[in-house]
């Protein structure tokens with residue numbers, strides 16, 4: 001299990017949405033770039049104006065690591081754990097645990113899995129079709 005988040009002013013609405021199993025993203029009102037993590041301005045054009053966008057939760061694996069030894073908050077029971085950077089279909093990248101026991105490859109299609117913990121909800125992923 002990964003650590004609970006420490007929400008700030010920008011990320012609190014994102015965590016609140018995850019609690020409702022919704023993936024809240026920001027889309028720049030000026031250039032249309034979809035961004036993550038939540039931030040007050042567009043990294044592409046600098047515009048402070050953004051629109052709310054709820055992601056479909058689908059995307060593909062961009063990169064990943066496999067945790068094989070207890071590390072940080074990962075205990076033996078959690079291992080091995082795949083932590084993937086997922087490129088969402090909306091165009092931005094997010095990080096999350098990928099629940100699979102099969103080999104992972106770049107471009108693997110995945111879908112969001114919302115894992116409820118006591119006080120927060122974790123964004124994780126499953127391979128499509130598993």
Ligand SMILES: [Zn+2]
Pocket residue numbers: 028029030031032033042043044045046047
């Ligand atoms: Zn922009």
